[in-house]
Amino acid sequence: MQPIPLQARHEETIVAAVDTSSMKIGETATGTLIAVRGANVWKQNKSYHYIRLGPFVFHITEENKREVYNTLQTAYFNTQREQNHQNTPNLLQMPTRIASLLERWLQTMLTKTMNNGLVLFDGSLTSGTADTPTPLMKEILETARKRQIVVLAFSKMTSLRFNGHIITDIPLNHNPPYMLETAGLKTKPPIVLLGDIYVARLTKGNYAFRMDIDKQVVPEQRIEAVEKLLGNDLLSQSYPETLRLAHILCTFTANEVIAMQHFTAQAYGLKMVNRPDMHRLLFGPFGKGDVNA
Amino acid sequence: MKLYKKEGNIIQILSFQNETAEKGDYLLVEDADAGKALIAQVIDVQFASIPGILEELLRSLPDGGELIQGEDFDPLEIAPHITYIQDASLLVCKIRATVENESLIPSSSWLPSRSQSAIKKLPIPALIKLAKIDGKLPIILGGTKDSSLLTIDATSLDGRLNIITGKKETGKSHLSKLLMLNLVGYKASVVVFDLNGEYLSLGMTADGKRNAYHDKIHILTPSQNFKVALKQLNLHVLLEILIHALHLPGTSAREFRRIWQSLKEKDMLNMHELGEAIRNCHCNQHVRDALFSRYYALVNSHFFTDNVAEATLLEECLFKAKERGGAIIVNLRNTSSIDRQIVVEYLLAKFVELLTDSRLKAIFLFAEEAHLYLRETYWDDIVTRMRHFGIFTTFITNQPDTVRENIYRQADNIFLFNFTNEHDLEVVSRAARVDAETVKSIARDLPPHYCLGLGRVVRDFPMVVKVKALDVKTMGETRLFFKDTN
Numbered sequence: 001m002q003p004i005p006l007q008a009r010h011e012e013t014i015v016a017a018v019d020t021s022s023m024k025i026g027e028t029a030t031g032t033l034i035a036v037r038g039a040n041v042w043k044q045n046k047s048y049h050y051i052r053l054g055p056f057v058f059h060i061t062e063e064n065k066r067e068v069y070n071t072l073q074t075a076y077f078n079t080q081r082e083q084n085h086q087n088t089p090n091l092l093q094m095p096t097r098i099a100s101l102l103e104r105w106l107q108t109m110l111t112k113t114m115n116n117g118l119v120l121f122d123g124s125l126t127s128g129t130a131d132t133p134t135p136l137m138k139e140i141l142e143t144a145r146k147r148q149i150v151v152l153a154f155s156k157m158t159s160l161r162f163n164g165h166i167i168t169d170i171p172l173n174h175n176p177p178y179m180l181e182t183a184g185l186k187t188k189p190p191i192v193l194l195g196d197i198y199v200a201r202l203t204k205g206n207y208a209f210r211m212d213i214d215k216q217v218v219p220e221q222r223i224e225a226v227e228k229l230l231g232n233d234l235l236s237q238s239y240p241e242t243l244r245l246a247h248i249l250c251t252f253t254a255n256e257v258i259a260m261q262h263f264t265a266q267a268y269g270l271k272m273v274n275r276p277d278m279h280r281l282l283f284g285p286f287g288k289g290d291v292n293a
Numbered sequence: 294m295k296l297y298k299k300e301g302n303i304i305q306i307l308s309f310q311n312e313t314a315e316k317g318d319y320l321l322v323e324d325a326d327a328g329k330a331l332i333a334q335v336i337d338v339q340f341a342s343i344p345g346i347l348e349e350l351l352r353s354l355p356d357g358g359e360l361i362q363g364e365d366f367d368p369l370e371i372a373p374h375i376t377y378i379q380d381a382s383l384l385v386c387k388i389r390a391t392v393e394n395e396s397l398i399p400s401s402s403w404l405p406s407r408s409q410s411a412i413k414k415l416p417i418p419a420l421i422k423l424a425k426i427d428g429k430l431p432i433i434l435g436g437t438k439d440s441s442l443l444t445i446d447a448t449s450l451d452g453r454l455n456i457i458t459g460k461k462e463t464g465k466s467h468l469s470k471l472l473m474l475n476l477v478g479y480k481a482s483v484v485v486f487d488l489n490g491e492y493l494s495l496g497m498t499a500d501g502k503r504n505a506y507h508d509k510i511h512i513l514t515p516s517q518n519f520k521v522a523l524k525q526l527n528l529h530v531l532l533e534i535l536i537h538a539l540h541l542p543g544t545s546a547r548e549f550r551r552i553w554q555s556l557k558e559k560d561m562l563n564m565h566e567l568g569e570a571i572r573n574c575h576c577n578q579h580v581r582d583a584l585f586s587r588y589y590a591l592v593n594s595h596f597f598t599d600n601v602a603e604a605t606l607l608e609e610c611l612f613k614a615k616e617r618g619g620a621i622i623v624n625l626r627n628t629s630s631i632d633r634q635i636v637v638e639y640l641l642a643k644f645v646e647l648l649t650d651s652r653l654k655a656i657f658l659f660a661e662e663a664h665l666y667l668r669e670t671y672w673d674d675i676v677t678r679m680r681h682f683g684i685f686t687t688f689i690t691n692q693p694d695t696v697r698e699n700i701y702r703q704a705d706n707i708f709l710f711n712f713t714n715e716h717d718l719e720v721v722s723r724a725a726r727v728d729a730e731t732v733k734s735i736a737r738d739l740p741p742h743y744c745l746g747l748g749r750v751v752r753d754f755p756m757v758v759k760v761k762a763l764d765v766k767t768m769g770e771t772r773l774f775f776k777d778t779n
Contacts, residue, residue, distance in 0.1 A: 041363075050363030055371050245361065248352045254345030259374040266374070 125195030459710020
């Protein structure tokens with residue numbers, strides 16, 4: 001494996017990033033209250049800007065979950081991709097599934113409104129999961145390419161291994177910034193890799209990330225895109241500031257959760273139900289609690 | 294508002310944007326089921342400890358300390374709810390009393406319901422009525438924050454030891470004038486040790502006309518219209534002056550006593566004969582020199598006279614004041630430190646003498662910066678022995694550490710103006726009738742002319758009042774060099 005050395009290119013390029021977050025804010029007698037929020041952050045003329053959408057609060061019940069999900073899908077993409085009853089997410093999955101819908105929509109909007117820039121995704125360019133339908137992901141990447149946008153996806157965690165090691169742990173005797181191309185990774189249908197996978201070590205230190213770059217982009221353009229990222233965004237611990245800000249801006253803080261509980265109680269008279277923590281109840285100090293509760 | 298916590302006699306109340314309460318305000322925590330209510334005073338206002346607040350603040354400043362520019366699309370309008378939660382405040386309150394069956398009990402031993410208690414502001418007029426602060430002889434101190442008047446009862450100053458303290462230019466003298474004039478209005482006899490000549494124009498309105506008190510204000514300026522004849526003096530009074538003000542040694546004092554008795558037997562008690570007697574005294578040369586130096590100090594003070602007719606004004610004024618109320622202002626401005634001590638020693642002894650003989654009823658004594666003329670041993674004397682004779686003192690000072698700790702412990706009323714210095718607040722908080730938290734928390738934030746009343750005058754419900762203006766001619770203003778420039 002040979003590292004690809006990188007040099008920062010300082011020609012003015014817009015760097016934009018998308019992230020969303022979801023949160024279960026409580027349980028009611030009939031269902032669950034969830035909130036999602038998304039943020040677009042971009043760096044232009046040396047300063048950061050953002051648009052933050054939400055929080056959107058949903059009261060999901062067994063009765064309305066399908067309707068809510070399908071309505072959102074239709075509203076965002078003018079299509080219902082999961083008409084199959086079995087594909088409708090269960091209550092536990094709903095926060096992440098609705099957040100994913102919002103994230104795809106934000107990514108679509110960004111690629112449709114920008115020109116000649118870099119768009120950073122949180123995660124990978126793997127498609128074929130319930131959250132990443134292949135046609136939609138392909139459509140996003142295609143729109144990006146048409147507008148001279150290169151999509152780079154950064155994963156904070158990866159399970160991909162090379163010679164038994166997690167790919168981001170592979171030590172190399174080379175000074176950052178550089179990226180390392182991985183090859184020969186195979187996936188099982190319906191999972192499709194829409195990007196080529198790299199290990200990006202963009203600053204000094206021990207941090208490296210899995211970085212996916214659109215397969216359809218020519219190798220020279222890929223390198224150029226990463227070099228433009230180096231020249232136009234702040235990088236701390238190998239991670240782009242734009243993406244970090246997008247994450248920070250959409251994450252819910254504890255006081256926001258309290259505020260949303262206050263809002264639902266005030267506006268809709270919804271009462272939260274405090275279900276007993278069965279782990280604590282049964283095992284006392286040995287019960288660690290249900291993380292999904 | 295919601296009751297959050299109770300520890301000892303401190304309760305913490307969660308309050309939101311639309312429920313404003315400030316330091317000094319009173320709250321009523323009413324538990325309808327228990328049939329009781331707590332009266333608590335806000336002594337501090339803090340931010341409520343909201344989880345996640347640090348993250349919220351940090352994420353708004355990610356770009357090298359500059360605010361990141363952006364737009365929020367918030368269709369459900371949740372942002373106001375977030376602000377509502379973030380701006381929640383915690384009111385730290387001190388329990389002052391319990392209301393049960395419309396009567397006050399100084400107790401904080403019961404616990405009101407956290408979920409059911411109704412918390413509301415207790416307006417000062419309601420509290421005054423409940424605590425029966427205003428009595429038959431009302432003195433209007435000024436306005437409270439809720440635009441009501443704070444009225445105290447003059448009897449709560451009767452027989453009491455009071456302290457008025459605060460840093461410079463906060464309005465201490467103004468309050469003492471207000472109390473004094475009101476006491477005079479109720480026919481009380483008031484004596485003021487006026488160090489800076491601030492009380493000399495109390496009989497005049499701001500525009501220089503005579504006011505209602507004009508005939509009741511008597512100005513005594515030592516060595517001018519206020520003199521003493523030796524014949525009017527008791528030996529022990531003069532010995533007190535010689536020993537304590539002029540530091541006469543014991544041996545010399547014994548010789549003086551002998552000289553005095555000899556002159557008295559011959560009915561020759563006057564300054565001239567005293568000088569001659571010391572000159573002709575068959576005693577040790579050092580003793581004679583010591584006596585001579587003190588004698589000349591007395592002569593040079595011009596406070597002593599051989600003309601008895603010149604020395605009657607004090608008693609005349611006191612008796613006038615006894616009949617129809619009045620204030621005797623002892624003008625100590627331009628009086629040297631030694632002479633001040635001589636005058637004060639004489640006056641205190643004279644008051645005790647007149648009160649012991651029941652020739653006077655009682656005296657309200659206002660002493661400004663008393664440490665400048667009151668000898669060490671007099672502090673205890675004033676608050677214990679002299680109080681029993683009927684001298685009720687009000688100390689006025691901007692240096693609280695000059696008043697001895699035991700005075701604070703025995704003070705019945707404290708009128709506290711702004712202090713920012715921790716040490717000063719520490720000193721005042723030693724008073725028995727106040728709690729340190731209240732003093733330290735509220736006094737630090739008092740604006741000029743606002744005073745925290747503590748003690749009997751407010752029935753132990755500390756209250757903040759803006760001292761009302763007086764239509765009297767202002768004296769004692771600091772002379773400024775750049776006055777005309779401004």
